[in-house]
Amino acid sequence: MKTTATRPKIMVTGDGRGVVGHAGARLLADLADATGLTSAFSQALAGLRQRQRGHDPGRIAVDLAVMLADGGEAIADLAVLRDQAALFGPVASDPTAWRLLSQLDATMLAELRAARADAREIAWAQHAEVCGDLPQPTVAGQQVDGLVLDIDATIVICHSGKESATRTWKKTFGFHPLLCFLDNTGEALAGLLREGRAGSNTTTDHITVLDQALAQIPDTVRHGTPILLRADSAGSSHGFLAHIRSLREHHLDIRFSVGAAITESVRAAIRAATGWVPAVDTGGDLREHAEVCEITSLFDPAGWPEGTRFLVRRERPHPGAQLSLFDTIEGWRHQIVATDTPPGNGSIQHLEARHRAHARVEDRIRTGKNTGFGRFPSRVFAINQAWLQLALTGIDLLAWTRTLLLDGDLATAEPKKLRYRLLHVAARITRTARRTRLAIAANWPWTDALTSAFSKLTALPRPTS
Known part of the structure; x- marks a missing residue:
């Protein structure tokens, strides 16, 4: 032809x-x-x-x-x-x-981090003068006031022997850095390079990264602006949450929203829960076959900071979902959110959707790996x-x-x-x-x-x- x-x-x-x-x-x-x-x-x-x-x-x-x-x-x-x-x-x-x-x-x-903080203060001042306030994240059709910080870890695979590159929990080989991004703008506030076998829920590492991230926020913004710290269950260690609570004693208006493990007492609370309401997705639409309920009063939250609330989300599992034995028996896939946002600051549907928006950090990490830290x-x-x-x-x-x-x-x-x-x-x-x-x-x-x-x-x- x-x-x-x-x-x-x-x-x-x-x-x-x-x-x-x-x-x-x-x-x-x-x-x-x-x-x-x-x-x-x-x-x-x-x-x-x-x-x-x-x-x-x-x-x-x-x-x-x-x-x-x-x-x-x-x-x-x-x-x-x-x-x-x-x-x-x-x-x-x-x-x-x-x-x-x-x-x-x-x-x-440390000097470079301080220099980045100085430049960030100028960049934010320029934004305030030219464009107005920083962008505010929106979840389920509602604005989340203040600053939203997302902490998460990722594995960076190494194909050759490098100092402190070790076997990871995923049975790969490389590093396991812990990072913090600002959801408002996508800025990378802090990062800690760790060996591959570093734990996912290491309290000291989470405290280090959070403190470095907060140091990147200008003083005029850090004090008086609501700050929400989001993390998956790796950030739910009681020592880390106690540190977040202690920051409020230094006049920081900081709250947390973290994933939590489903223990035996939590399973009993889920079975006893009533008052389930339809869940919403991050766009604000009702999510089919998904429900939310608060179970704070149904079990003893020993070790958690006073005022912590517990929200459970259940939904019919999609094909290929990884289920626990409890999920398989109940016929639902369950996820727990722990937050110290007090009642009256949003419905449980909004608070749960607000936490699910933490998944945006995965995009930050994915693009960050193509911007330098995907290959050392x-x-x-x-x-x-x-x-x-x-x-x-x-x-x-x-x-x-x-x-x-x-x-x-x-x-x-x-x-x-x-x-x-x-x-x-x-x-x-x-x-x-x-x-x-x-x-x-x-x-x-x-x-x-x-x-x-x-x-x-x-x-x-x-x-x-």
């Missing part, structure tokens, strides 16, 4: 001048400057600078974060920035970047710890780009869409009258969105000191 060519014939040459790729990634680099992230990193790492004319360590760290946000997976991917000096300026060599990562000890990482570059655990912090920085840059500079569907787009439509676009760079001009193709469907983002970036208020 004869075919008809539908693509125009082309002749490929390598003599193009003034053409650059990944032009949209310059937006991330400039946003790092506009939020004070670059200068904060430079101050934090000033002690590592070995010679006056050498690369600024803070700038190297920012370039690595930009590279990861742009989709890079290894230090060698810095070549995309380094080989386009007309667009990105001087970028450190791979050995220089490796040397920086090897110098980032625990003290330096070194056999040295300390270097991989530093890599994780820079990956979290890259995730923040993408989040700030969405909230400060983009509109419409791009303001909620996942990193892959942003890269495909904005960050990886090609452009022509020219210099006239002492000005550098970056010209994006007029017929590119998202040219207006990208040029508008650069214009908004230019108009952002800058810190005065």
Whole structure:
């Protein structure tokens, strides 16, 4: 059968001048400057600078974060920035970047976290001045006031021997980092790299990650703003919940919503429960064959913080659902939510749906693995710890780009869409009258969105000191 060519014939040459790729990634680099992230990193790492004319360590760290946000997976991917000096300026060599990562000890990482917090405060202030309040999560058609923090762990598989990479509870091999994301904006507030065999419900690790996440929230917001901490059953250890309760003694309005284990006393309470009401999904619609009931008064919650309420959700199991013997006998699949949100602050249907929205953190982790922490570059655990912090920085840059500079569907787009439509676009760079001009193709469907983002970036208020 004869075919008809539908693509125009082309002749490929390598003599193009003034053409650059990944032009949209310059937006991330400039946003790092506009939020004070670059200068904060430079101050934090000033002690590592070995010679006056050498690369600024803070700038190297920012370039690595930009590279990861742009989709890079290894230090060698810095070549995309380094080989386009007309667009990105001087970028450190791979050995220089490796040397920086090897110098980032625990003290330096703490300094970087503080620098990220300073930049976040500026970014949030810019958002308040230009766009208003931070976005509020919506669940079941209702707004969740304040800040919503989601803590969850994930397994990062390693295919070669790396320090502290061990067998995991899923019988794989690698690391088991614990992470905290802000549901309002998708920012990565904190992360702790752990060996693969680290426990899922380790109290000390959860406390560490939560404290680091809270330190990322500006003081003016942290005090006086309602904060909801969500976690699955791994975050239901009594020591962790007691720590959350203790934070309220330091004038933090923080509450928890966590999964809970179904013990024998809980099973008896479920059997005795009455007053079941239809469950709703996260969109607010009634969920067929699903019901919710509060069982707080039906068993003794020994060890739980005073005021903890227990909600049970039951639904007919879908094909392939993993059921306990209790579920199999009862014919329902059960899940328990423990929360210290007091009565009068939403129906039990809303509180249960609010907790189920914790599943959004799985999307944050999935996209985060494509933004740096899905592959660790070194056999040295300390270097991989530093890599994780820079990956979290890259995730923040993408989040700030969405909230400060983009509109419409791009303001909620996942990193892959942003890269495909904005960050990886090609452009022509020219210099006239002492000005550098970056010209994006007029017929590119998202040219207006990208040029508008650069214009908004230019108009952002800058810190005065």
